Amino acid sequence: MKVDGRHIRSIWLEPDGHTVSAIDQRRLPHQFVVAQLTGCADAADAIRSMLVRGAPLIGATAAYGVALAMRADSSDAALDRAYSMLIATRPTAINLKWALEEMRSMLRPLSSPDRAAAAYSRAAEIAEDDVAINRGIGQHGLALIEKIAATKKPGERVNVLTHCNAGWLATVDWGTATAPIYLAHDRGQAIHVWVDETRPRNQGASLTAWELGHHGVAHTVIPDNTGGHLMQHRMVDLVIVGTDRVTASGDVCNKIGTYLKALAAHDNGVPFYVALPSPTIDFSVDDGIAEIPIEQRAAEEVATMTGRTADGRIETVRIVPDNSPVANYGFDVTPARLVTGLITERGVLKADRAALSAAFPERIAAAAE
Numbered sequence: 001m002k003v004d005g006r007h008i009r010s011i012w013l014e015p016d017g018h019t020v021s022a023i024d025q026r027r028l029p030h031q032f033v034v035a036q037l038t039g040c041a042d043a044a045d046a047i048r049s050m051l052v053r054g055a056p057l058i059g060a061t062a063a064y065g066v067a068l069a070m071r072a073d074s075s076d077a078a079l080d081r082a083y084s085m086l087i088a089t090r091p092t093a094i095n096l097k098w099a100l101e102e103m104r105s106m107l108r109p110l111s112s113p114d115r116a117a118a119a120y121s122r123a124a125e126i127a128e129d130d131v132a133i134n135r136g137i138g139q140h141g142l143a144l145i146e147k148i149a150a151t152k153k154p155g156e157r158v159n160v161l162t163h164c165n166a167g168w169l170a171t172v173d174w175g176t177a178t179a180p181i182y183l184a185h186d187r188g189q190a191i192h193v194w195v196d197e198t199r200p201r202n203q204g205a206s207l208t209a210w211e212l213g214h215h216g217v218a219h220t221v222i223p224d225n226t227g228g229h230l231m232q233h234r235m236v237d238l239v240i241v242g243t244d245r246v247t248a249s250g251d252v253c254n255k256i257g258t259y260l261k262a263l264a265a266h267d268n269g270v271p272f273y274v275a276l277p278s279p280t281i282d283f284s285v286d287d288g289i290a291e292i293p294i295e296q297r298a299a300e301e302v303a304t305m306t307g308r309t310a311d312g313r314i315e316t317v318r319i320v321p322d323n324s325p326v327a328n329y330g331f332d333v334t335p336a337r338l339v340t341g342l343i344t345e346r347g348v349l350k351a352d353r354a355a356l357s358a359a360f361p362e363r364i365a366a367a368a369e
């Protein structure tokens, strides 16, 4: 999307044909820094440290990580080492495993000298497919926004609440939850976004707000606990969030706090939509609460805050007593019964097995293999 009028993506291949560049999302919103990934270990570190984050972008980064590995050593052992290194970076987003399986199954049968070029080509395809898929999600989600807009007075804004960052920074471009928002904005639809700050990493405050601001989309950053109040006062027309893994039965795993928004939406009759590309569907699991691994991250992410001081320095301060234990669960699972619909590249689907299987029969077949 646009940054200071310039079109940019979250990750790209440099003209040298092998260096992979990515926006360092840990530095936003106060510093725009681009990191160069020149080896598989760089890609693994980038995912683990959340230099890059967001399910589809994690998948694309991992795919390029395999390509970087094959450039250095295209043996079977190196392919297995790259898979093992990358799969261990983060456990929840299924796009990571999906991308790595795609790369390994494509590369394994090839002769060693052919693997590096094939890996870069497939990684680029995964990135380009993500962009096209998200544009499709945008089109299907736009129809939902326009339907709500038709019930409003001329010029009255459609108010969307979103949690965490499922924006273009979480993907290669467009985003998932934000794709319908960007399309609506670009078509002149009056729209406003309530942006959950999303503790503890503040992806909403530091990433979603930054993206929307650069694209000129009206938005308001709110503490995570505000959404229910806004919904009670009819200030939210719909909720659109992203996801890191959707089960075959439509359960949705997403950033911690999503489940609470779904409960508030359900209680107030506010439509709760989840935007996702099909690689985020895990047809091998059914019960999200029982089966999806929930990442637990370092205590420091909760115990400290990083920001810009009045004189422009970036500082980190502790906000929790030194001896207080901290729990840092990264995700939660929203049961399908609380999900109004799944916005996919093939349409808006009911959150159930029948709808997902009918829309993506090829994925059912693959999961059964």
Ligand SMILES: CSC[C@H]1O[C@H](OP(=O)(O)O)[C@H](O)[C@@H]1O
Pocket (backbone or CB within 6 Å): 053, 054, 055, 056, 163, 164, 165, 166, 167, 170, 171, 175, 176, 177, 203, 241, 242, 243, 244, 254, 255, 256, 330
């Ligand atoms: C479009 S997927 C975005 C998804 O990923 C985020 O998690 P993280 O920032 O920890 O990678 C969050 O769950 C978003 O909804």
